[in-house]
Structures are given as structure tokens and as C-alpha cells.
Amino acid sequence: MAELGFEVMGLDIDEAKIERLRRGELPIHEPGLGEVLRRNLDAGRLRFTTSYEEAAAFGDVHFVCVGTPQKKGENAADVSYLDAVVESLAPHLDRECLVVGKSTVPVGTAQRLADKLVRLAPAGAQVELAWNPEFLREGFAVHDTLHPDRIVLGVASEKAEKVLREVYEPLGDVPIIVTDYPTAELVKSAANAFLATKISFINAMAEVCEAAHADVKLLSTALSYDERIGGRFLNAGLGFGGGCLPKDIRAFMARAGELGADQALTFLREVDEINMRRRARMVDLARELAGGSFHGCTVGVLGAAFKPNSDDIRDSPALDVAVTIGRQGGRVTVYDPVALDNARKAHPQLSYGTSALDAARGAHVVLLLTEWQEFIELDPEVLGSVVSDRKIVDGRNALDPEVWRAAGWHYRALGRP
Structure with missing residues (x-):
């Protein structure tokens, strides 16, 4: 919003995070975001606070962007952070x-939060709520914010729609869909459910390909030419993770059950199970190459983030596999270009390397689990010079099997001969 020319104040209750942001330092890894942050700090359009009172006095439009993680021991979403924001902000909202x-x-x-705002705010009904779901991809968030493919406005009045149209006007000619609250809420849940289903579909085909000695990479290529199917999210591998798809499809199922529409989303249970089976299959493949047991085996793991261009390790398939192998007796060393600090904090029992070569040094099996470009571009001869055995499992179908086999590697991948 600052980049679009607005005066912006960001609020967080984490004082250390706010201090870092004031200095122009990012608390997360997101390509291109650091430059935008520093540019708008320098221009004076962007500042940060921990004070709800200051934010309330400052803002005409308040975007609420807090997390909704999965509840412990349940599938449902934990919306307590949203309630905390509304309960902290509303008492200071004394104007429209x-x-x-x-x-x-x-x-x-x-709707529940809209009612709470009116009830708690001194300005009462002059404080309106809108729901405007985000569709950002980690690793591409700056681009997706400044060049969105659509904007969804869930509003209860023409006034709220007018304000948001003015806010987004600097973005130019972007499709805007105006809806009620429930439809706007469902758009993001439905989009994530569809994407998760597409990923799990091709991973289910990978299971069939392994049984039939077929090649899922070629299968997905052939399918991608059908315009009704398309090639995006049709790459078989270790499956999805992160802080969105896994918890969102589970929360979607839980909410459908509360609404009495649980049968409509029972297929998502299988989508989730297919996704989790990929991780178990990855461990099985690694164990096969290790000779049937991880005891006494050194395993080099390339990747810790759930996807490249991110330091996000939430529900990371890569770390899940690494931890599982460690529990089964393997000596695991992990390397990731940006997610090592987060991985160390979450899993201090694992060993960590300073480079891909360092992680692979002396390894009996190497696993490529996050498709960072630097891993895809690895020279099989150079990597082969540091390992104990030239055995690799490509968990993302990112490498060229012929090149690696020509260099003397025993190459395996999910869904391929």
C-alpha cells in the first residue's frame, strides 16, 4: 500500500519485530520485499507501531492480516488472533x-466479527467490516500484491465497496468481484481446496505409475496440453506443505461439518491422505537405497523450507522426511539456502550443513526435498566427489535422470521408473 502511494502504519504486538521493521529489516525471507520496505521507509510513507490507540487514530482503512492456524488436536481453524485484534482495536475506533x-x-x-466491531467500537455502526481475501504465493508475494489476477470484495454496503475500489484503483485494470461476506470467505478456501486436489491428483497418479512402471513426469506433460487441465500444480513429488494448504483444507472440512455439509468435502480427506502418503513413500525409497535400514547410514537432505524462495518451514514435507529418517536411526544432515535458522530452532536434534556439498559429505543417500534452483543446477560429478555412495532420491522430480545416471548415480524419483 505504501508502494501505491498511501500513508501506511503497520502494527504488531511483537516489539522486537517492530524494531527490526523500523530499521528496514525483514523478519521473513520474501524476494523483493526488503527493497520495497526500505524504499517506503525512506520516503516517509511507511512506519510501524505496537500501539492500537495510535493505529486507530491514524487509519481510515485497517487491514487485518493475522494468522488462522490449525487448532491443536483438531482440524478446525484457530481464529482467536482475529478476535484479539478486533477486541484490541475496536475500543479505540471513535470515528468512521x-x-x-x-x-x-x-x-x-x-459476520460475527462485523457484529463485534459495532458492539465494541465507540463509533458503533460507523465502523464497517469488509472481507478481502489474499491470494499471495510465498516467494512471489510482492508481484502478486502489485499485479493481482483478481480482487474479491466481500462487503455489506456500497460505501465499503467504494472505499475499497479507491484503495485498489492505483493497481489499474484488475478484475474485481463484489460479493457478500460468506462468498468472499469461501473463495480462498475453495481455491486452496482445488489446488490441493490437483496436486494430490497427480501424486495419486504417481502411485499408479510406480505400480505400473510408468513415468508420471511424462504423464503430467501429456495431460498439461489439455487446456481443461493445464500444467500448473501438476508436478508430482513430495506434495504440499506450508502454512496454508494443509491447515486450510482441514479447516474447510471441519467448517463444512459444522454447517451440515460434511459430505460435500469428504474427498478432501483423501486429498490430505494422498499428500501425507508421499512423505512416507519418500522415506521408503530412501530406505531402499540405504539397503533396507537407516542404521549406520548417513543421509544428506537438500531442502528444509516447504517450497523454494521461502524460509517457511511450517508443515514442511522436507523436514518431516528428515525427522522421520532421524528417528529411524539415520544420521541426517540438512542444508537449505535460507531456512536453516528456522529449521535449527524447530529441530535441533538434526545436523545442519553450510552448503549442499557439506550436507552431502560422506552420505550414503542424498535426498532432494525442496527444489531450490541451486540444487537443480548441482553438478552430479562435483556432488559425487563428496558422497560415500552415488545414490539420490529426487523428491521433486526436478533433476534430469539421464544426466545423473550418466554420472554414475543410482537415481530414483517419486512416480518414475
Whole structure:
């Protein structure tokens, strides 16, 4: 928003994080975001606070962007952070303003929060709520913010729609879909459910390919030419992770059950199970190459983040596999270009390398689990010079099997001969 020319104040209750942001330092890894942050700090359009009172006095439009993680021991989403924001901000809202939810929530949350805002704010009904889901991809968030493919506005009045149209006007000619609250809430849940289903579909085909000695990479290429199917999210491998798809499809199922529509989403249970089976299959393949047991075996793991261009390790398939192999007796060393600090904090029992070569040194099996470009570009001869055995499992179908086999590697991948 600062990049678009608005005066912006960011609020967080984490004082250390706010201090870092004030210095122009990012608390997360996101390509291109650091430059935008520093440019707008320098221009004076962007500042940060920990004070709800200051934020309330400052803002005409308040975007609420807090997380909705999975509840412990349940599939449902934990929306307590959203309630905490509303309960902290509303008592200071003494004039007309618009509060805009960006978080992925169970359908019905927006109306409940809208009622709470009116009840708690001194300005009462002058404080409106809108729901405006985000569709950002980690690793491409700056581009997706400044060049969105669509904008969804869940509003309860023409006034709220007018304000948000003015906010997004600097983005130019972007499709805008105006809806009620429930539809806006469902758009993000439905989009994530569809993407998860597409990923799990091709991974289910990978299971069939392994049984039939077929090649899922060629299968997905052939399917991708059908315009009704397309090639995006049709790459078989270790499956999805991160802080969105896994918890969002589970929360979607839980909410459908609460609404009495649980049968509509029972297929998502299988989508989730297929995804989790890929991790188990990866461990099985690694164990096969290790000779049937990980005891006494050194395993080099390339990747810790759930996807490249991110330091996010939430529900990371790569770390899940690494931890599982460690529990089964393997000596595991992990390397990731940017996610090592987060991985160390979450899993101090694992060993960590300073480079791909360092992680692979002396390894009996190497696993490529996050498709960072530097891993895809690895020279099989150079990597082969540091390992004990030239055995690799490509968990992302990112490498050229012929090149690696020509260099003397025993190459295996999910869904391929």
C-alpha cells in the first residue's frame, strides 16, 4: 500500500519485530520485499507501531492480516488472533472507518466479527467490516500484491465497496468481484481446496505409475496440453506443505461439518491422505537405497523450507522426511539456502550443513526435498566427489535422470521408473 502511494502504519504486538521493521529489516525471507520496505521507509510513507490507540487514530482503512492456524488436536481453524485484534482495536475506533479482513477463515467468521466491531467500537455502526481475501504465493508475494489476477470484495454496503475500489484503483485494470461476506470467505478456501486436489491428483497418479512402471513426469506433460487441465500444480513429488494448504483444507472440512455439509468435502480427506502418503513413500525409497535400514547410514537432505524462495518451514514435507529418517536411526544432515535458522530452532536434534556439498559429505543417500534452483543446477560429478555412495532420491522430480545416471548415480524419483 505504501508502494501505491498511501500513508501506511503497520502494527504488531511483537516489539522486537517492530524494531527490526523500523530499521528496514525483514523478519521473513520474501524476494523483493526488503527493497520495497526500505524504499517506503525512506520516503516517509511507511512506519510501524505496537500501539492500537495510535493505529486507530491514524487509519481510515485497517487491514487485518493475522494468522488462522490449525487448532491443536483438531482440524478446525484457530481464529482467536482475529478476535484479539478486533477486541484490541475496536475500543479505540471513535470515528468512521473500514476494517478489512485478509485472513483465511471459516465461513461465517466475517459476520460475527462485523457484529463485534459495532458492539465494541465507540463509533458503533460507523465502523464497517469488509472481507478481502489474499491470494499471495510465498516467494512471489510482492508481484502478486502489485499485479493481482483478481480482487474479491466481500462487503455489506456500497460505501465499503467504494472505499475499497479507491484503495485498489492505483493497481489499474484488475478484475474485481463484489460479493457478500460468506462468498468472499469461501473463495480462498475453495481455491486452496482445488489446488490441493490437483496436486494430490497427480501424486495419486504417481502411485499408479510406480505400480505400473510408468513415468508420471511424462504423464503430467501429456495431460498439461489439455487446456481443461493445464500444467500448473501438476508436478508430482513430495506434495504440499506450508502454512496454508494443509491447515486450510482441514479447516474447510471441519467448517463444512459444522454447517451440515460434511459430505460435500469428504474427498478432501483423501486429498490430505494422498499428500501425507508421499512423505512416507519418500522415506521408503530412501530406505531402499540405504539397503533396507537407516542404521549406520548417513543421509544428506537438500531442502528444509516447504517450497523454494521461502524460509517457511511450517508443515514442511522436507523436514518431516528428515525427522522421520532421524528417528529411524539415520544420521541426517540438512542444508537449505535460507531456512536453516528456522529449521535449527524447530529441530535441533538434526545436523545442519553450510552448503549442499557439506550436507552431502560422506552420505550414503542424498535426498532432494525442496527444489531450490541451486540444487537443480548441482553438478552430479562435483556432488559425487563428496558422497560415500552415488545414490539420490529426487523428491521433486526436478533433476534430469539421464544426466545423473550418466554420472554414475543410482537415481530414483517419486512416480518414475
